[in-house]
Amino acid sequence: MNRRKFLKGSALLSGLLTLNPGDFFASNVQGAPDPKKKAKNIIFMISDGMSSGTLAMANLYSQNILGKNGNWMNLYHDNRVSRALMDTASASSIVTDSAAASSSFGGGFRVKNGVLNVGANGEKYIPVWQKFKKAGKKTGCVTTVTITHATPAGFCINSDSRNAENEIAEMYAEIGFDVMMGGGDEFFNPLKRKDKKDVYDLYKQKGYQILKNKNDLKNTEKGKKILGVFNSGALPYSIDRTHIPELQTTPSLAEMAQTAIDQMKDHKEGFVLQLEGGKVDWAAHANDIAALIHDQLAFDEAVKTAVDFAEKDGNTMVIITTDHGNANPGTIYGAEATKNFDSIASYRYTNEYILNAIHPDFNLQQMKDWIYETNKISLADDEAQHLLSFYSGLEKQEAGLYNYKKLPFKAYSDIQKKHNSVGWISMDHSGDYVEVAVFGPGKELLPAFIKNTDLHYLMLKAAQI
Known part of the structure; x- marks a missing residue:
């Protein structure tokens, strides 16, 4: 093999690979x-x-x-x-x-x-x-x-x-x-x-x-x-x-x-x-x-x-x-995917509004009632407790762009995912x-x-x- 040609070609290829695909x-x-x-x-x-x-x-x-x-x-x-x-x-x-x-x-x-x-x-x-x-x-x-x-x-x-x-x-x-x-x-x-x-x-x-x-x-x-x-x-x-x-x-x-x-x-x-x-x-x-x-x-x-x-x-x-x-x-495969996705029609507010309305003095039942009222989702006790933990300071408050109040957006969307069959790769x-x-x-x-x-x-x- 001609080593000089190989190195020259490798350098050219290396340069090309640093370009954006477009x-x-x-x-x-x-x-x-x-x-x-x-x-x-x-x-x-x-x-x-x-x-x-x-x-x-x-x-x-x-x-x-x-x-x-x-x-x-x-x-x-x-x-x-x-x-x-x-x-x-x-x-x-x-x-x-x-x-x-x-x-x-x-x-x-x-x-x-x-x-x-x-x-x-x-x-x-x-x-x-x-x-x-x-x-x-x-x-x-x-x-x-x-x-x-x-x-x-x-x-x-x-x-x-x-x-x-x-x-x-x-x-x-x-x-x-x-x-x-x-x-x-x-x-x-x-x-x-x-x-x-x-x-x-x-x-x-x-x-x-x-x-x-x-x-x-x-x-x-x-x-x-x-x-x-x-x-x-x-x-x-x-x-x-x-x-x-x-x-x-x-x-x-x-x-x-x-x-x-x-x-x-x-x-x-x-x-x-x-x-x-x-x-x-x-x-x-x-x-x-x-x-x-x-x-x-x-x-x-x-x-x-x-x-x-x-x-x-x-x-x-x-x-x-x-x-x-x-x-x-995107929507996630499953036996109830269509029904789950269509349940989003029951959501009356944004998660921003819903999570802003929750206070540290909410008890477990108040949390469950509020989520059902706004999203028609029946939270399990452990899900309700997990959300409450963000407001009582037990969980690390979430950061993120346009999340100035450190609301638990990801934690809540993970709960919603079980009910609406919508997933996200990141924030x-x-x-x-x-x-x-x-x-x-x-x-x-x-x-x-x-x-x-x-x-x-x-x-x-x-x-x-």
Whole structure:
């Protein structure tokens, strides 16, 4: 054997194996032929943290409990979209966070986890909504988490840290996006900011109308920019909004989407709009099946809102995807799997709400009664005692992203698993390939396998920017 050739070949192979899988297979969207028809408008939809199991279970629930197929699945069933798998890696890991993922879409380059459109050497990649704004289009973002969160921010601004939400709130106003709606009152309200700055006033000075509740959506002034902030922190989970009257002043994703579309649809140069189901990701982090399914279904209602408009309009591209998987939930084989899964229809609240309502002074029977009332699950004594032990300090309190109160999410989802046949691999993001669907003009630009960055260039090519 020629040792020099062998070593040279080994070195080459070693170098290849350090690349992300998508680097081998991704198609070059930039080199594709121009679209058959130019997209005047683009609606980019992200169900944040949606593993393929989440999509499947939400559709199964819709079929079994609601008696209908989901809107996203109907697009596949009727062959109305182009469909692809997407590699979601970041520059620093095969498993991305939402900041790097959104930056891939927004800036067209992979960046390290935690930053927004800033390269390893400080390069600032121009966010895609700024490119479209410069081209004369109206621009907007709508989310069920804070409007300053990583996913909307990745389409809009550059920042060394996704956590700089106070600064991001001010950046939006300076740039002048047309419609921004979600949660995050603490980043705008002078009574909640440490620096006491009145960021709402900054927006008012720039001519924005400020929306604070669902009723305000009905009274928007056409042609005037919108800042809608409907809650401190994220918006409520969909299933809790349904069953808790005081939460019903906050709008759904579909309701916000409709207002955003109506506000921008008559602009002669068109518009671009990002719609994010952000709490799908939070539900996956919590292994909270009721929260997960119902927020995915709420996202699916927004899919209908977007596609109905696009179908009627004829000039709108709709991209439907996720930024990464999370927790990889799925149904588990067993004789009672269908019956167990269908029992989720009896869940009236999120695990977050249920576990928050438990107090250290609960006795065993109170614990069992509360779980039966909210989930129709009859706890065994040892299960009830195990849950109580977290509140009396006997068990180590659980950590986890978006689990500030150290609630026993995993312990409870493990109990639920015995009754609903749903399992989870973790409480964090995963690096699996994810779904992409494209409807409308330019859908033929989507190859069967892409990198996340390719969607940046697909949007630009579709709109001929």
